[in-house]
Amino acid sequence: MTTYAPKRRLNPVPLAVSLTLGCSAFPALADTVAPTRQVPDAKVQKKAQDSAAGSATLANGKGNGPKLVKQDDGSLNEEWTVHGSPMNTLTTPIGLSRMPEDVLHTPQTINVVPQILMQQQNVKSLDEALKNVPGITASVGEGEGGMAGDQFLIRGFAAQNDIYENGLRDFGVYTRDSFDYDHVTVIKGPSSQVFGNGTTGGAINITTKTPTDHNHVNASFSGGSGSYYRGTVDFNHKITDSIAFRMTGMGNESNMVGRDRVYSHRWGIAPSIVFGLGKKVNYTLEYFHQTDNRIPDYGVPVVTKKGSAYGAPVTEYGVRRTNWYGTTYDKDNSDVDMLTGRLQWEVNKYLTVYNDTRGGLYSRYFSASQEACNAACTTALFSANPGAAMISRNGGLGGPNPYQQDDWSVQNVLSAVAKFSTGSIRHEMIAGVDVEHVNDRRRNYAYASTRPGTSLLNPSMYVPGLVLCDAGKCANNLTNMPNGVGKKEWKTGDATDVGVFFSEQAWLTSWFSVRGGFRWDHWDSHYSAAGGIPSAADSSFPMGQKEDTFNPNVSLMYTPTDNAMVYFTWSQSTTPLGMYVTNSSEPLTSKNVNFKPERSSLYELGAKYSAFHNRIGFTASVFRLEKGNSVLVDPSSGSISSSGDTQRNQGLELGVSGQIMKNWSIIATYARYDSQTTGGTAADIGKQVQYVPRNQATVWSTYEIAPKTLYNVTVGGGVTWREGVFLDPANTARVPANVEFDTVLSHQFGSHWKVAMNGYNLANRLNYGNLFSNRVTPSIGRSFLFNLSASY
Numbered sequence: 001m002t003t004y005a006p007k008r009r010l011n012p013v014p015l016a017v018s019l020t021l022g023c024s025a026f027p028a029l030a031d032t033v034a035p036t037r038q039v040p041d042a043k044v045q046k047k048a049q050d051s052a053a054g055s056a057t058l059a060n061g062k063g064n065g066p067k068l069v070k071q072d073d074g075s076l077n078e079e080w081t082v083h084g085s086p087m088n089t090l091t092t093p094i095g096l097s098r099m100p101e102d103v104l105h106t107p108q109t110i111n112v113v114p115q116i117l118m119q120q121q122n123v124k125s126l127d128e129a130l131k132n133v134p135g136i137t138a139s140v141g142e143g144e145g146g147m148a149g150d151q152f153l154i155r156g157f158a159a160q161n162d163i164y165e166n167g168l169r170d171f172g173v174y175t176r177d178s179f180d181y182d183h184v185t186v187i188k189g190p191s192s193q194v195f196g197n198g199t200t201g202g203a204i205n206i207t208t209k210t211p212t213d214h215n216h217v218n219a220s221f222s223g224g225s226g227s228y229y230r231g232t233v234d235f236n237h238k239i240t241d242s243i244a245f246r247m248t249g250m251g252n253e254s255n256m257v258g259r260d261r262v263y264s265h266r267w268g269i270a271p272s273i274v275f276g277l278g279k280k281v282n283y284t285l286e287y288f289h290q291t292d293n294r295i296p297d298y299g300v301p302v303v304t305k306k307g308s309a310y311g312a313p314v315t316e317y318g319v320r321r322t323n324w325y326g327t328t329y330d331k332d333n334s335d336v337d338m339l340t341g342r343l344q345w346e347v348n349k350y351l352t353v354y355n356d357t358r359g360g361l362y363s364r365y366f367s368a369s370q371e372a373c374n375a376a377c378t379t380a381l382f383s384a385n386p387g388a389a390m391i392s393r394n395g396g397l398g399g400p401n402p403y404q405q406d407d408w409s410v411q412n413v414l415s416a417v418a419k420f421s422t423g424s425i426r427h428e429m430i431a432g433v434d435v436e437h438v439n440d441r442r443r444n445y446a447y448a449s450t451r452p453g454t455s456l457l458n459p460s461m462y463v464p465g466l467v468l469c470d471a472g473k474c475a476n477n478l479t480n481m482p483n484g485v486g487k488k489e490w491k492t493g494d495a496t497d498v499g500v501f502f503s504e505q506a507w508l509t510s511w512f513s514v515r516g517g518f519r520w521d522h523w524d525s526h527y528s529a530a531g532g533i534p535s536a537a538d539s540s541f542p543m544g545q546k547e548d549t550f551n552p553n554v555s556l557m558y559t560p561t562d563n564a565m566v567y568f569t570w571s572q573s574t575t576p577l578g579m580y581v582t583n584s585s586e587p588l589t590s591k592n593v594n595f596k597p598e599r600s601s602l603y604e605l606g607a608k609y610s611a612f613h614n615r616i617g618f619t620a621s622v623f624r625l626e627k628g629n630s631v632l633v634d635p636s637s638g639s640i641s642s643s644g645d646t647q648r649n650q651g652l653e654l655g656v657s658g659q660i661m662k663n664w665s666i667i668a669t670y671a672r673y674d675s676q677t678t679g680g681t682a683a684d685i686g687k688q689v690q691y692v693p694r695n696q697a698t699v700w701s702t703y704e705i706a707p708k709t710l711y712n713v714t715v716g717g718g719v720t721w722r723e724g725v726f727l728d729p730a731n732t733a734r735v736p737a738n739v740e741f742d743t744v745l746s747h748q749f750g751s752h753w754k755v756a757m758n759g760y761n762l763a764n765r766l767n768y769g770n771l772f773s774n775r776v777t778p779s780i781g782r783s784f785l786f787n788l789s790a791s792y
Helices: 042-060 115-121 126-132 375-381
Strands: 002-004 033-038 067-070 076-079 110-113 163-165 181-188 202-208 216-224 228-238 243-255 263-275 281-294 300-303 331-346 351-367 403-422 425-444 490-507 512-530 543-558 564-575 598-611 616-628 631-633 640-642 646-661 664-679 695-705 713-722 738-749 753-760 768-771 775-778 783-791
Touching: 110 126, 115 126, 115 181, 115 695, 115 738, 126 181, 126 202, 126 695, 300 375
Parallel strands: 002 033, 163 202
Antiparallel strands: 033 076, 067 076, 110 181, 181 202, 216 228, 216 783, 228 243, 243 263, 263 281, 281 331, 300 775, 331 351, 351 403, 403 425, 425 490, 490 512, 512 543, 543 564, 564 598, 598 616, 616 646, 631 640, 646 664, 664 695, 695 713, 713 738, 738 753, 753 783, 768 775
């Protein structure tokens, strides 16, 4: 049983701050949270017992009465349990020392993809989990995975460098499998005060599965469309009263339904051990490994038909959605290893110290073909002989060249949380130091000749006579292709960040508090290119960039009860150019080394309410996000340009999650955005910010029929909708809306076995996932997945 001492005034009858519900289909999720409070005398004890037992009965029909526990100082604390819903994401702890509250009491828009939702949807990757979050533009559907690993935008702003695992940055460029995920949290808006530089649109934090005090063995097997085969295992064992071990593993082999020749073969393992489980001093050690061999998918080109107002994907004009324009050389092979240690030391009731450390090794060989349909190709497509249309596989700049990427990173965050009172004012102070370093080393390869094009309508992956310059077949191992591609053999980048952060929340009354904080960072990055063609001068000399940044945050919070909060937040973030060390092939060049950092500001007013004994939560917020010195990054080539534009995105976000009735659960979100370029390039002013939809919504709902009986069935489904978006700042190309209908049907055999069937994109609609300025990637077609799981 987990207990905590409430920080705000308690209302004992409706208080239900648990992540649990007696959900028969998912018994392993039924953990409890027991609030505690000091009991002054026997009469009050008896009254509190009756009240707590009554509220528990109202919550789920179970009279979970309290018990009294004697503390070290001789006082009695009352511990009692009330059940809420695991779908109510407001009760989810953020899980970071720098953000110690739950979602309800954190003054920012936060979307959570809980474990129960990922189980119901049979989520297999990070991008699939994020389908449930409005404002996220990303690849949708297993097998796409991003052109340079996971590529996400939050509220229209790049977040490829803003993916965290248990609060520490994951620098790797790879497609993340979800086998070790407990839940995923998306923190909207600038968050540099917490996470450091970056986070213009927000941050994605993954909470992993770590040891608990309950022994269990969970295993599952999935199979279905696209020659899909997947197995997972989750084993937890309590070795002693204070030591527990857990291991999760995954093997996955699948083809991409709706795309030719695109596949992913991967496996992973994640053991972890905790020392001091349930003690005041505990240390968790985690190791993570993932190997992935996949085919990269650069999608289909965007063309502009004569007389049309906007460009559109060629698949909107009859080209098959299955067409893949790569060659036999295309591959994306990655190996990821991360070792993480997390220390928590409860010094006394006033002070807790944390120290989190991570080291990462990332290896990747990447080779892809970037298709482009030029003017001649477009003319032929709309002529009487469309079969004559030929696309280029070198892209607009000579094409991405193959490379071997080897990275390493290390980060350490030391922080302390102090809680105390001065008179009638209660304080919570957080302070710490964050040091990180990342190093990127790439060896570039090139082809001996320009890759020939192929038919737009009937492409072929075979290119006779094409030679890769990797074994002395070309001078200096490279060849001088057009536009500077293939000139330099070695490219090296590194960056070091030292950050200091501080924040304080002061409760001026029991119902009103103020939080303020800041983070100062010193960012030092370097980049150089060498070898290859001797006469090539591009980036052959070392370059560097140093930035000192200061990012503040201020919030006002009104909490009339423990179940509700109204807040206002103002925060800022800074993104230096040198942050793109691992995510870009050329993070610094002689042209961009003097670019000023991006600077963004957030103004947000919101409300959160957890109702019906925490069975269901409601959220609403309005915000205005402003960004200056906009930098544009091509996720395929890594080329960086500065438009100098100032951009603004403002809007409304709504959410509801939890139980409507005893057996009926729902999680739904809606976002309305009004984005605009407000300054800079004259042609862009007044235009909608690229990749930002005006409307976006998700709904997922399930209903349990005859639970805990032989005839139990869980049925459910949902829809994901994203309005069409523009692909460039000038709004000359547009991708249609995405609408995807998914469903689930499951049956529980006794208390240990479950069988489920998931259907995805039931309408087989032509949707688009990865979005770029001149191409898009078709999403998964109609597919079905069978799953058999056991839990002991």
